[in-house]
Amino acid sequence: MPTYNIIQAVNDALRLEMRRDPTVVVLGEDVGRFGGVFRATTGLHEEFGPDRVIDTPLAESGIIGTAVGMALNGLRPVPEIQFADFIFPAMDQIVNEVAKYRYRSGGQWSCPLVIRTPYGGGIRGGHYHSQSPEAHFVHTPGLKVVVPSTPEDAKGLLLSAIRDPDPVLFFEPKRVYRAARGEVPEGDYAIPLGQAKVTRAGHQVTLVAWGAMWHEADQAAREAEAEGIDAEVIDLRSLQPLDVDAVVHSVTKTGRAVVVHEAPRTCGFGAEIAALVQERCFLHLEAPVLRVTGYDTPFPYTLENEYLPRAPRILKALRESIAW
Amino acid sequence: MPTYNIIQAVNDALRLEMRRDPTVVVLGEDVGRFGGVFRATTGLHEEFGPDRVIDTPLAESGIIGTAVGMALNGLRPVPEIQFADFIFPAMDQIVNEVAKYRYRSGGQWSCPLVIRTPYGGGIRGGHYHSQSPEAHFVHTPGLKVVVPSTPEDAKGLLLSAIRDPDPVLFFEPKRVYRAARGEVPEGDYAIPLGQAKVTRAGHQVTLVAWGAMWHEADQAAREAEAEGIDAEVIDLRSLQPLDVDAVVHSVTKTGRAVVVHEAPRTCGFGAEIAALVQERCFLHLEAPVLRVTGYDTPFPYTLENEYLPRAPRILKALRESIAW
Amino acid sequence: MRRPSDVADLRSLRGAGEAEPAEAPEGSAVDGAWPLQRVLRDDGGADPAAVPLPDGETLALYRWMLLSRQLDERMVALQRQGRIGFYIGAFGEEATVLGTAAAMAPGDWIFPCYREHAAALLRGMPLTTFVCDLLGNAGDRMLGHQMPCHEAWRPGLYASISSPIATQIPHAVGAAWAARIRGEEMVSLVYFGEGATSANDFHTGLNFAGVHRVPTVFVCRNNGWAISVPRERQTAAETIAQKAVAYGIRGERVDGNDLLAVVAATRRARARAAAGEGPTLLECVTFRMEGHSTSDDPKAYRPPEVVEPWRKKDPILRLRSYLEGRGLVGEAADAALQADVKEEIQKAVREAEAFEAKPPLETMFQGVYAEPLWQQREQLEDVRAAVAADPRVANPRHQG
Amino acid sequence: MRRPSDVADLRSLRGAGEAEPAEAPEGSAVDGAWPLQRVLRDDGGADPAAVPLPDGETLALYRWMLLSRQLDERMVALQRQGRIGFYIGAFGEEATVLGTAAAMAPGDWIFPCYREHAAALLRGMPLTTFVCDLLGNAGDRMLGHQMPCHEAWRPGLYASISSPIATQIPHAVGAAWAARIRGEEMVSLVYFGEGATSANDFHTGLNFAGVHRVPTVFVCRNNGWAISVPRERQTAAETIAQKAVAYGIRGERVDGNDLLAVVAATRRARARAAAGEGPTLLECVTFRMEGHSTSDDPKAYRPPEVVEPWRKKDPILRLRSYLEGRGLVGEAADAALQADVKEEIQKAVREAEAFEAKPPLETMFQGVYAEPLWQQREQLEDVRAAVAADPRVANPRHQG
Numbered sequence A, B: 001m002p003t004y005n006i007i008q009a010v011n012d013a014l015r016l017e018m019r020r021d022p023t024v025v026v027l028g029e030d031v032g033r034f035g036g037v038f039r040a041t042t043g044l045h046e047e048f049g050p051d052r053v054i055d056t057p058l059a060e061s062g063i064i065g066t067a068v069g070m071a072l073n074g075l076r077p078v079p080e081i082q083f084a085d086f087i088f089p090a091m092d093q094i095v096n097e098v099a100k101y102r103y104r105s106g107g108q109w110s111c112p113l114v115i116r117t118p119y120g121g122g123i124r125g126g127h128y129h130s131q132s133p134e135a136h137f138v139h140t141p142g143l144k145v146v147v148p149s150t151p152e153d154a155k156g157l158l159l160s161a162i163r164d165p166d167p168v169l170f171f172e173p174k175r176v177y178r179a180a181r182g183e184v185p186e187g188d189y190a191i192p193l194g195q196a197k198v199t200r201a202g203h204q205v206t207l208v209a210w211g212a213m214w215h216e217a218d219q220a221a222r223e224a225e226a227e228g229i230d231a232e233v234i235d236l237r238s239l240q241p242l243d244v245d246a247v248v249h250s251v252t253k254t255g256r257a258v259v260v261h262e263a264p265r266t267c268g269f270g271a272e273i274a275a276l277v278q279e280r281c282f283l284h285l286e287a288p289v290l291r292v293t294g295y296d297t298p299f300p301y302t303l304e305n306e307y308l309p310r311a312p313r314i315l316k317a318l319r320e321s322i323a324w
Numbered sequence C, D: 001m002r003r004p005s006d007v008a009d010l011r012s013l014r015g016a017g018e019a020e021p022a023e024a025p026e027g028s029a030v031d032g033a034w035p036l037q038r039v040l041r042d043d044g045g046a047d048p049a050a051v052p053l054p055d056g057e058t059l060a061l062y063r064w065m066l067l068s069r070q071l072d073e074r075m076v077a078l079q080r081q082g083r084i085g086f087y088i089g090a091f092g093e094e095a096t097v098l099g100t101a102a103a104m105a106p107g108d109w110i111f112p113c114y115r116e117h118a119a120a121l122l123r124g125m126p127l128t129t130f131v132c133d134l135l136g137n138a139g140d141r142m143l144g145h146q147m148p149c150h151e152a153w154r155p156g157l158y159a160s161i162s163s164p165i166a167t168q169i170p171h172a173v174g175a176a177w178a179a180r181i182r183g184e185e186m187v188s189l190v191y192f193g194e195g196a197t198s199a200n201d202f203h204t205g206l207n208f209a210g211v212h213r214v215p216t217v218f219v220c221r222n223n224g225w226a227i228s229v230p231r232e233r234q235t236a237a238e239t240i241a242q243k244a245v246a247y248g249i250r251g252e253r254v255d256g257n258d259l260l261a262v263v264a265a266t267r268r269a270r271a272r273a274a275a276g277e278g279p280t281l282l283e284c285v286t287f288r289m290e291g292h293s294t295s296d297d298p299k300a301y302r303p304p305e306v307v308e309p310w311r312k313k314d315p316i317l318r319l320r321s322y323l324e325g326r327g328l329v330g331e332a333a334d335a336a337l338q339a340d341v342k343e344e345i346q347k348a349v350r351e352a353e354a355f356e357a358k359p360p361l362e363t364m365f366q367g368v369y370a371e372p373l374w375q376q377r378e379q380l381e382d383v384r385a386a387v388a389a390d391p392r393v394a395n396p397r398h399q400g
């Protein structure tokens, strides 16, 4: 098996699926001749040509809006938003059009497309190259939201996303784009959307994370072990569909939960996890569900290490949960 | 004291503040000569003229984008978004510009403006004249989010919002725009942002709501009383700043909480309330925090009564909480 | 150093060339650059060379225009009676809607705004199905999900309507682009009002289409008003057609109340698109004769005088005098047509009102995703239990 | 029926009229309609009647251009050395940036894109403060909140930079509109690239300004590239200036590497705006000589050949030959200026690097709201406790 980083895994999945399915097209800013500012679409323009790998003008609303029309008429568009921070000009197309097209037409049409976008902080990107807007889309019925943390998952989940009948937001953790390396099966394999992965078994406390923060959670769990804290780590991988059973099963066992995300705390997806856990595991909880998150500020530049919910803060929360 | 409905109270507040403060301007689609599709700006164009009551072209991003420039240069713009469903074309201006302007300029500038918009269902408006997008904005640090439920609050909160140094999203419950009538003090008075109102004292269960759904919560509480259930009802009035103390104080007393909102359940503001309550009242909770909300679908047309979390469903949740 | 060729060069961006206006249009600095194309003269005559349709087809479209008008009148009446919740019609814009739709090929996709119901019917949507959509009842093809007048009809390649203004414009571009990528000849037709030209999606849709020469015909129904906002407060451009210059595409301006001119201009635009010559922005100059919708009262913002001059320009009257001039309709024939159309509408209303008033409860969760997720499954159980526990959940006025 | 007056009529929408181009510009169908305005001839000469600046001011701006160029070079070097995190410069666009900024009145607001650092300095931002912003250190006026090159400088009415493309355009319109409403004479100046003309906010900004005749000068730095995307794939319009037609406003096209032409065109645009004649879209035709930013490697998408022809058009070289022709600079004087500028930059870097590397922890929560809410207050305590408990919170590489 080759060893890839996440960019290479994404590129591999795109190439593989474009070879398999002639209806798959890629479009976005700088994705064509250049191969994308993170090089995730490198080589696709050469192999599949300008009809299927499209450099668009600078307008996210146009990228998504035209992708909708393509999806309606038989293509499987995989638009790229260069940074998740720049998805907001397309918010109306995503929330009012993409998410509702199947429902509002009584199922006459559907709008299967995959919006790929690098998200998250930790690359000294400041306000506008660091945001984690996943909660906005989880709050929008009709959309699916996937966030891989490893190269193997990135490829397998992206293949599933492209083949999914529903529109998918595919958030790529750019902080570990190159840092996260691992063996990736060659050829075709799909990881079903909506199956969380228990990446570490434990019985004292459940640690829920996704994307780049899963690596911090994993790190914190290792350090916790040295202190005799036995944490179970769950990588959600997909926020919608959400594998609520995996979370409930784990917390029912551990009685404690800590959820981690980069986005600002208030109304982040951690709130939904906390709400669900206390609804479904109430009698099993020995401590409140704790949230270790980005703070309620725009994403800062110089103090981004202090801002991000990295291992040391997660470890602190694990201790607090246990001590509760 | 005159008896007003919410539209009249909003109109009264706008007129009063425009007389008091020459820097207040109103802009939006149809707000000028016509006085707004809900007539909330009636008479303002006649009294203050086209310079301060501006009919704009059809572009929400332009309405908010130009309002930002006005706010930077000494005006207090009160832009109207005709329906909250149509706020998404302005999402980038609101999330990336309005919310971050003070922070990103190191406090050199601020962007005080009030975005007024009718929100919510119950008027047979289907997908696009019924949405409740408040959670998106509560999840955006830098914004304040206010949702009045009565004429008196509408006027007092709007006056505070216009005078507030920070940008405010002001969601008006159009379902009770005319139905909610009440005495409104004449002249100037301000209701501070961030103070919830306990509209009904009780000791068995805390019922948290805002906007149009507060009326349903109040109704449910009355019916519950007939069954011997003694519910305390809290009208949050402002979601950001959030009067968390009022909620915690109440739940610490009752040990039970039910939160109600129209927006889809997943990742709605009810999740944040549930997360906060279980974090802060853990040892006092005798039942999980229950959520009575809109369902996870686009807002439906024909079955909107079934969709909305009205009194009967709230009453059911109160019984479940008590019986837990 | 202006070169003599400049005007000729610019012409490639404008609707000069074919149909010269039959008469000098209202004075405008750019009429010369974007002439108002007409075929029907005020006396009802027309230069045979410029007539795009054989009499049979013209007569058929005349009937469609009558149907559109009567349908609008009837549905507004039903709304006033509280039998439907909302209606938005095409009063005065019938020639624009039907002329453009009729000029396209059967395999071309139509992306409607919200006044083009007649185009859906022309594309085979049964009138009864349309009325069911207005009622949002068990016969509604949209499962009662959407407001009235947000119909979709896939069999006729008539896309789904949403309320947000202009969002359908890039969809139309994407659909035609997809066809070209898949090697099919399809030209998409998209409708929007002049108010929509201020919206983001107008800009991106036309710009993307221009850069990639996507075969789309952009039809702007310039009916002069965006609810209460007149064209002059919507844009400082004297014409909508000239906005094409910004995208390096062709812009044309046609008399939108002249069915024959609309058909001719649309056909040319479609032919150019199919030939790979790129998209056209076609401004159809017409007028919104009634309120914006049944929710609107235009008296509050526009005096009757501004409407008056347009009454004599009524597209139905103008086509009728043409047909009369050719001896194709007279008093009697016209009355018969009107009666026939009336009966067709009455029948559809009868049939539609015979359906159950509400679609079944489970439809509320149908189509959010291809398959319901656990949230929709659990929530269906929740609402079922709630309805069972208290009938007021389904019917607020239920007593007892 | 085209009338002879048409061209004249249309001219009102274009930048015809004043400065005729000094030479025939690159062949373009619309050069006649939107001529490329120039003042500096290739031989360095200029028609005295067309020269907008006295020698003293020209010389001063020449120095600013040298400073801009050297600053860019030095900051790119610091970035390569890892002393700053990111940089984006104005290589080759100095005449466009400084000519437009210098032509405005002191009370006019400037809304920058992200290459106009020289305009901030021209408006009095201390060079040391600018470098502190790049370092995001304790001396950073933005409190370390933003990326390098996102400076704001209120004392100079130089607004705050954000990364999202084009969002500043409606801000500029709103600010000038507010001034007019408050009865002040102020014309706003806003910068953006040609790529930004595809964005939503370009469309709404210019449309709003057109309808309400807002006094704004819209400066498009058409440098030919949007990261890897050339102008031809950004829009099918041959010029950016012609996009003004869509908004019923004036569009002009000027040689962006000709400082004198840029100053002259901007002054005329400002004068028209101040006189109530409405906004102008001013296309400054220039070229992005280097990569998009320090994060970019243009070799991956554009061959060196496309850059070559622009080297001899370097705006600094062209202004220098003009000044030499007038005997205002020679070898020695130029060398002295260069050395002087170099010293100024070195001093600023020294001073800036003397500040604490990080602003204090509490600045992370400062300015989210006028006063922190309970969330920010609690979270400040949280991060303080976290840093105290584990130094790795502040410094991942901390050992022990």
Ligand SMILES: Cc1ncc(C[n+]2csc(CCOP(=O)(O)OP(=O)(O)O)c2C)c(N)n1
Pocket: B029, B058, B060, B082, B086, B089, C115, C163, C164, C165, C192, C193, C194, C195, C196, C197, C221, C223, C225, C226, C227, C288, C292
């Ligand atoms: C994004 C958005 N903003 C506002 C509205 C409210 N609205 C509905 S129709 C309309 C006017 C549209 O005018 P125009 O585009 O000219 O179309 P017409 O109704 O005249 O056919 C407005 C403002 C909307 N539907 N969508």
Ligand SMILES: Cc1ncc(C[n+]2csc(CCOP(=O)(O)OP(=O)(O)O)c2C)c(N)n1
Pocket: A029, A058, A060, A082, A086, A089, D115, D163, D164, D165, D192, D193, D194, D195, D196, D197, D221, D223, D225, D226, D227, D288, D292
């Ligand atoms: C909304 C948005 N989308 C994408 C980007 C990424 N991006 C940054 S600069 C740029 C190109 C801008 O080109 P242009 O407008 O011509 O300005 P130039 O860099 O050439 O001065 C892009 C695509 C962004 N910053 N904002």
Ligand SMILES: [Mg+2]
Pocket: C193, C194, C195, C221, C222, C223, C224, C225, C226, C227, C288
């Ligand atoms: Mg209109």
Ligand SMILES: [Mg+2]
Pocket: D193, D194, D195, D221, D222, D223, D224, D225, D226, D227, D288
């Ligand atoms: Mg550029």
